[in-house]
Amino acid sequence: MDIHVSPQIERLIRDSLDEDIGSGDLATMATVDAEAQGKGLFRAKKDGVVAGLVLLERIFYFIDHRVQVRLLTKDGTAVVTGTVVAEALGPVRALLLAERTALNFLQRLSGTATLTRKLVDAVRDFPCKVLDTRKTTPGLRTLEKYAVRMGGGMNHRIGLYDAALVKDNHIEATGSIADAVKAVRRHAPFMAKVEVEAGNLKQVQEAIDAGADVIMLDNMTLAQMAEAVKLVNRRAWTEASGGITLDSIRKVAETGVDFISSGALTHSAPVVDFNMKITMNVG
Secondary structure (H helix, E strand, O other): OOOOOOHHHHHHHHHHHHHHHOOOOHHHHHHOOOOOEEEEEEEEOOOEEOOOHHHHHHHHHHHOOOOEEEEOOOOOOEEOOOOEEEEEEEEHHHHHHHHHHHHHHHHHHHHHHHHHHHHHHHOOOOOOEEEOOOOOOOOOHHHHHHHHHHOOOEOOOOOOOOOEEEOHHHHHHHOOHHHHHHHHHHHOOOOOOEEEEEOOHHHHHHHHHHOOOEEEEEOOOHHHHHHHHHHHOOOOEEEEEOOOOOOOHHHHHOOOOOEEEOOHHHHOOOOOOEEEEEEEOOO
8 A cells, every 4th residue: 555544534534424424314314224234346437547445444434334345456556447446345324325435536536547647658668757746636635646656657746845846936036046046945954855947948047057956847848848958967857847738748758858747637637437336135
């Protein structure tokens, strides 16, 4: 398992269940006997890369600790339509109460993992790595960045605290790229990386001179990116960013950048549809 179900994630699960269930499931409580037992099968309705299975046990546990969850594959696995990825056995009322919350997490995280895998595969024969961004759903960053890793991508900084990205507003506030980088170096932990956002070759040179660890080539043309990579000449890492798509990412990789970041991985990935079909125990 590549993620720890932390107290923060457990609170998120509880809040999600409370949001859906409220004071009770009107249909289930009226139609399903409290003693009824059954099995729910989680089945992929589309091809994709699955992510979020690690949450299922806790989701059902918070409804009824008697539910047993069995994972039939693992996160990061490519599955085809019709694949059963997990099963949950126990009181049918509990299965139904947790169903939508479980599916919501599974579908959303699998969507991010699937889109990530597509971008990673598109540049697999290049040395560059695919990164995510901070453009995540509020409250879901840890899980969405986990899904990126399950898709084969890498995480950019987790938040504002673990690496510094000097952007135009920071440069405006200090007067220059050099002054901004110096200010960050004085205040940040010595192990923290400092990245500078550059929109043109002049700024790239200024970032090099300032000793930036990483230079973000922001919304540059392919020709500008290729020239910037030559200019940097391995004195810093280079990251291409801005409008990266499945159609464009391979051409971006050809420029020689070290990293390619895409906000779409977490803010625009189509969900991968799953369902949970329940069979009742008879006799």
